[in-house]
Amino acid sequence: MNAQRIILLLVFICTLSSQELTAQIKRTIKGSVKDSTNQGIPGSYIRVITGKDTLTVIADKEGGFSISNISTQSSDLLVRSIGYKPYASIVTFLDKQKQVDLGNIILKTESNMLDEVVIKGKTTPIRVMKDTIEYNTEAFVIREGDYVEDLLKQFPGMVVKDDGKVISMGKELTRLRLNGKDFFTSNVAEFIKKLPSSIFSHVQVIDDYGDEANFTGIKVGQPRKILNLVTKPGRDKGTFANVSTSAATSNSYILNGTANIWKGRKQMSGGGSFNNTSNDAQINNNTNGAVSFSDKIGKKLYLRSNYNTGNGTYENTNFSNIESVNSLGTINSINENKTNTKNGNHSLSMGLTSEESGKFFASSLDANLSKDNSENTSSSLQTGVIRQDLFTSSTSKQNSPNVNINMSLGLGSKDKKGRASISFSGRASGGKGNQDILTDIDYYDKDTNEKVKDSLLNRLIETRNGDRAINAGFNYSRTLGNPKDTIRKSIEFSYSFSVSSNNNELETRVKDINRKISFIDSLSNVYTSTFINQNIRGGYRYNSNKINYGIGFTLQPNILMGSYEGRTDKINQKTFNSSPSANFSYIISKTQSVDMNYSGSSNAPRFDQLQPVPDTRNLQNVIIGNPELKTSFSHNANVGYNLFGITSGRALQIGINAGATQNEVASNIILIKDTLNSLKQETRYVNVNGNYNINSNYTVGLPFGRRKYMVSIGGNIGLTNSVIFTDNLKNNNKGLNFFQNIGVNMELKSLSGSAGASYSYSENNYTIANFKPQNLESWSFNMNLVFKIRKSFNTSIDASKNFTSGYSTGANNPFLINANVFKSFFKNNRASVSLRAYDLLNQGNNLFRAVSGNMIIENRSKQITRYFMVTFSMNLENFAK
Structure with a gap:
């Protein structure tokens, strides 16, 4: 009896002890709250119901959170944040498990489905965040059948060009992402024409420093601008395909086809195109094909791959007038160039990325092979200081393979205070070319303008080149204090090492009238150069909800080495540059921000600028490099200011950019006598100081009528100074560019359009005494209207008129009118036919001007501008509702 009581008592004590031990197990849930762009959402509310207890915390400024003292094996989790849909789940612990890391909890934006046309007057249209300007699609007009391209045209400060390029604050958006992730090929121009506006809740323009910088927080250098589209909840999937065929009176035939399957991160696509244009102005025949695939291949590993191939034949004619200034006067050249090119290329791109909390991994492989065969005939008629006629015919073959490999790995410390990353990249490229050049030069008496002699020369030039480079880097940042603090301070250290090596071979032979071939040793060489660059940086960074800045030094x-086969002289230059680095951003409010950035970089001279052997492929301008050139160092700085109306959508954006270069490589154009006692140009290279550029731009957007209408005002002004030498005398080319425009845009249910006027002025003043400036001035007026008569029928017209003065060749101030009629049919308007007329008055001239060194170049291409095109298109799309 006593024994039984003792046993029962022991069992009772053990049971109580077991329950007590179970109650003493305290569990922890942690994670990070982020939006679809992988940016943390600070201030998020996190609630956990554990038994009879309710525990709450607020996410830190990076979106991180940790909740301890959880007593039950299963708990209810709720995450909320203003502007986002709530996230709820049940978190279950395994036996004896004390901590669950939920990783990234992605909150989707909260939005309502749009009707055919939705205009939300009280919605905040534009919001400023760190490195991001966000547009709320509900605040803009979206019609049935509108695509992202139509939506972007409504945003203040945004310009969508005819070729699909998107410009924001003077900079092109270089990459497309959806919900913060790469989308198919990430080609902006391609997909803004294919994705419907109605599936997106927000559009973001992001200043992106790269994935590695986003992980470590070390943001140095000039960012690139990318476009990120945020889908509405559950609408990140769909299939879309298009087949179209076109025929034009310019004897052009086009066939295109693409197909895309999109299921979140799983993406597959394929497509091809064929273009055949053959007329008196040009021949253009090309075929292209592409496939891509990306998907999750592991627990947290993602694969992306793209393959492209293409080949084509191009034949066109180009005309140019070149004015070259020098100490003796001006050389005017009237040039005509006819080119027939056949090319082919293959390119493969693959990448692996890992998405894991506290870790970062990315790798990529890019390979390309291109082949070109071309035939060229040209004439150059020179007057002024030199009176010569040059006639050249040539054939060439070029083979250029290249491979690039990149890999980055990042890790965070256990105490969450430190983050480190290492990177490696390598590239290898090569080329092999052969040219057969036949040159005929006619010489004239300067006084009588009569032909006095001529020269005929046949050269065979063979080139081989190889380029190899290896880059390695290490980055480390360490938080000072508690990583969960609202204000975070950190120190940074970066080191990078790069070695690039170039091998170049040039062999020149001459074929005489008896077809005997002789090797010309003085015009041939084998050159090898190596450039070693190290970058050591230390810095300090301050982050808060409003103010963020980083400073460093x-x-x-640098070491630049070079050698020439058969020569004893070698290049061995050592240079040392130092510069501060700084970036600063201040979020004044949700609709107002200012940012500043400064960085510096070293650049080695090109091979052709270093080699001392004459390059005689252009006998009127022989190029001789300078092996004593030094490495140049560039300084770049920019300031940006953004101001948006909270509900009105009014916008003001201002940007200032400046740059200066030390030891920049400049040309020295010398007039010398040739073997026939006539003059020719010779180009050499020297290091100069004094080159700079300053540019400022602004845009103002004034929407009214519930944003159905918007007045846009914008402009820019730029100042440049370029140092050049002519006949060993230093000269400056001071440039001024000014542009101003005003326009109005309207978006109605059955009518949309825009109209605008712009003025541009540019001048280049050389300090050479006998140079007469040629300033270019232009007024431009344009308008376009789209009449949506029915859902299945619309018509459009666009027109532009230019008034230009300053071209030496004269401009006919073209008045361009284009018109289009569009009819869709079948269920959901899947098929369509359009008839478009281009340049009805036949006044297009394709004329433009460029300035390079001591030359002002006016270029015009031969092209048929007036023609009619009919297009049949079948568009199949099914996006998640």
């Missing part, structure tokens, strides 16, 4: 030691 960079040391850049």
